[in-house]
Amino acid sequence: MSVQLEQITHRNPRNGRPIVDNVSLAVASGSFTALVGPSGAGKTSLLRIIAGLDPHQAGHVSIDGTRVDTLDARARNIGFVFQHYALFAHMSVAANIGFGLSVRPRGQRPRRDVIARRVEDLLDLMQLSGLGGRHPHELSGGQRQRVALARTLATGPRVLLLDEPFGALDPLVRRQIRGWLRSLHERLGLTTILVTHDRQEAAELADTVVLMRHGRIVQAGTPQALEDTPADPFTMAFTGDLVRLGGRVENHVFTPDLPDILPVTAPIAAGPAELLVRPVDIALRPGQGQATAVLRQARGPLGLYDVRLGTDTLQVETLMPPDRPRILPHCALDVTAGRLARDNAWASVETPPFPGPPSIHPTGERIHAQHS
Numbered sequence: 239m240s241v242q243l244e245q246i247t248h249r250n251p252r253n254g255r256p257i258v259d260n261v262s263l264a265v266a267s268g269s270f271t272a273l274v275g276p277s278g279a280g281k282t283s284l285l286r287i288i289a290g291l292d293p294h295q296a297g298h299v300s301i302d303g304t305r306v307d308t309l310d311a312r313a314r315n316i317g318f319v320f321q322h323y324a325l326f327a328h329m330s331v332a333a334n335i336g337f338g339l340s341v342r343p344r345g346q347r348p349r350r351d352v353i354a355r356r357v358e359d360l361l362d363l364m365q366l367s368g369l370g371g372r373h374p375h376e377l378s379g380g381q382r383q384r385v386a387l388a389r390t391l392a393t394g395p396r397v398l399l400l401d402e403p404f405g406a407l408d409p410l411v412r413r414q415i416r417g418w419l420r421s422l423h424e425r426l427g428l429t430t431i432l433v434t435h436d437r438q439e440a441a442e443l444a445d446t447v448v449l450m451r452h453g454r455i456v457q458a459g460t461p462q463a464l465e466d467t468p469a470d471p472f473t474m475a476f477t478g479d480l481v482r483l484g485g486r487v488e489n490h491v492f493t494p495d496l497p498d499i500l501p502v503t504a505p506i507a508a509g510p511a512e513l514l515v516r517p518v519d520i521a522l523r524p525g526q527g528q529a530t531a532v533l534r535q536a537r538g539p540l541g542l543y544d545v546r547l548g549t550d551t552l553q554v555e556t557l558m559p560p561d562r563p564r565i566l567p568h569c570a571l572d573v574t575a576g577r578l579a580r581d582n583a584w585a586s587v588e589t590p591p592f593p594g595p596p597s598i599h600p601t602g603e604r605i606h607a608q609h610s
């Protein structure tokens with residue numbers, strides 16, 4: 239089932255300020271969407287509006303093309319799992335899972351044996367076979383959250399909303415559950431929307447990542463698109479590790495304030511600017527400057543280096559030379575890709591592949607030696 243949001247606005251009833259501000263989003267049927275953003279961005283509020291648990295003062299929510307603004311939460315047939323989803327402590331796991339079906343009005347309530355079969359199927363699906371007779375306190379945190387998910391899925395929703403459901407679990411269990419959740423989503427043909435603070439989790443699970451801030455959508459796209467072509471400095475900072483280099487643009491060349499970083503071409507007007515770079519997009523050029531790089535950690539072919547530039551230290555993740563020296567003296571740093579920011583200016587700098595030892599001309603221009 240698809241979910242469409244058209245210009246949804248929800249205001250704080252106390253002060254009238256928008257909590258969700260004119261949000262439009264099309265969620266394709268069968269897709270997995272992650273809502274990410276800083277605390278207070280409006281992610282949970284948006285999820286609750288989709289579920290029909292919170293009101294909205296403007297705009298429309300549609301499911302499969304039908305407006306559901308006036309339908310209550312139950313009639314929307316949407317499943318919702320919260321981080322602190324309380325199971326009934328006095329009920330068995332099986333009774334918890336079957337609860338939603340067993341309290342249906344008489345005409346809609348399945349027979350007891352049908353509910354029992356459905357519960358068994360869900361226990362199998364959740365990899366909880368044989369645990370139906372236990373009580374919640376006899377389960378691990380990860381198992382309890384899977385029971386919560388089974389309980390939500392028992393009534394057969396096609397849209398699943400998850401609000402940090404694994405936030406309280408330890409990182410290892412959380413990673414295991416990720417793979418399992420994605421395959422569950424696919425097997426059941428669900429349309430899933432997940433709120434998470436974990437950008438790695440969002441990138442691994444979701445087809446589309448939606449980044450929110452101040453109640454608005456800043457950018458929506460594939461995890462790769464957000465990382466590779468961030469719409470602004472906020473998105474770039476949110477979607478990956480970042481090094482920020484202050485400096486100045488003159489004659490379309492950006493020269494960082496720190497020493498021993500090669501200038502880059504700058505498609506913005508002259509003046510102060512900031513260069514935002516992923517650590518993996520900084521290469522070390524041994525023998526080209528005065529900086530010292532100290533290997534902190536090897537990660538396969540990549541090395542995480544602390545690079546001392548004057549009184550500052552930058553962290554750089556880059557290909558290690560074959561002999562993997564622990565200390566590389568006399569280095570310069572070469573920014574191979576990044577983005578320049580100033581006020582409303584936001585432009586990418588791409589430098590050509592390194593053709594040979596560069597030197598820095600007194601005018602600040604980068605000069606590459608010719609291939610011989």
Ligand SMILES: Nc1ncnc2c1ncn2[C@@H]1O[C@H](COP(=O)(O)OP(=O)(O)OP(=O)(O)O)[C@@H](O)[C@H]1O
Binds near residue numbers: 275279
């Ligand atoms: N019922 C409410 N009444 C008043 N303010 C609210 C209400 N619900 C949410 N807010 C406010 O709206 C803003 C958005 O809250 P929301 O929980 O949706 O953000 P979030 O992005 O999910 O944050 P977090 O990541 O911390 O869970 C916050 O400033 C919050 O205090």
